[in-house]
Amino acid sequence: MKNSKINAFLMSPAAFPLLLGVVAASVVAGTHMFITTGSGAFNDIYVVQMLQAGLDTGDYAAAAGFAAGFLIARVLEGPLVGLLDLGGSIMTGVGIGIPAVMLASGIRWPLESFVASLGLGLIIGVVLGCIIMLIRKLMPAGMGSLGTDVMMGAGNKTGQYLGPLIVLSAIGYSIPAGVGAFVGAAISYWFKKPVAGGAILGAMILGALIPVAG
Structure with a gap:
């Protein structure tokens, strides 16, 4: 009730x-x-x-x-x-x-x-x-x-191009974060989900588990 x-x-x-x-x-x-x-x-x-x-x-x-x-x-x-x-x-x-x-x-x-x-x-x-x-x-x-x-959110096409930029930024920050971003983006792409979201989550997870400066 x-x-x-x-x-x-x-x-x-x-x-x-x-x-x-x-x-x-x-x-x-x-x-x-x-x-x-x-x-x-x-x-x-x-x-x-x-x-x-x-x-x-x-x-x-x-x-x-x-x-x-x-x-x-x-x-x-x-x-x-x-x-x-x-x-x-x-x-x-x-x-x-x-x-x-x-x-x-x-x-x-x-x-x-x-x-x-x-x-x-x-x-x-x-x-x-x-x-x-x-x-x-x-x-x-x-x-x-x-x-x-x-x-x-109606959204727009610009979000489609953020995934690769996030991966490149993550690689510049640290190698583990870059690997995590790449893996996360690939998984999101496989399941037809926003690549940018997967790249961010992957970079955050692996970057936190392996805090090694790039």
Whole structure:
């Protein structure tokens, strides 16, 4: 009975903003890690480089304009097609666009604190979720799918080319990590799974078991 109530709530419209808030919190926390440590951002390499260029030069126009545009487009697209692209809306828009706008405005402290970044992401995600549900309610009958029913990452072709790059990077780090990345990538390819994921797992496992510098 308890599980059925939980499942019913998770499938209700009221749960959508909360779930989106949790996702956004993790992504903004990843951006915090990138700003403070240089790694951890949840995004494509070229998008992260836009933010890095802003951190290096103080000019966040490219990151803010590109990523914020993605956010607006995906928020409007979601209720129309019934599918919210988490890559464009949360990873790019919330993870890069909003932080870039904040940094350009001189607002740094929420992004330099891990706890504050989690709270910031949660608030942004909940607000976006409420906006999307409001658009859904106000949409005229017969337009689009009348609701955002699915959250997913639409993905793109760039991820297909990360596997070999990860293997090469792992080899440069250490020989065991490189061997693990190669084996993991081969296993993933055999089972028709993402090669990048297998390479990362393989490098992490063998690199931790045999910590030998390359």
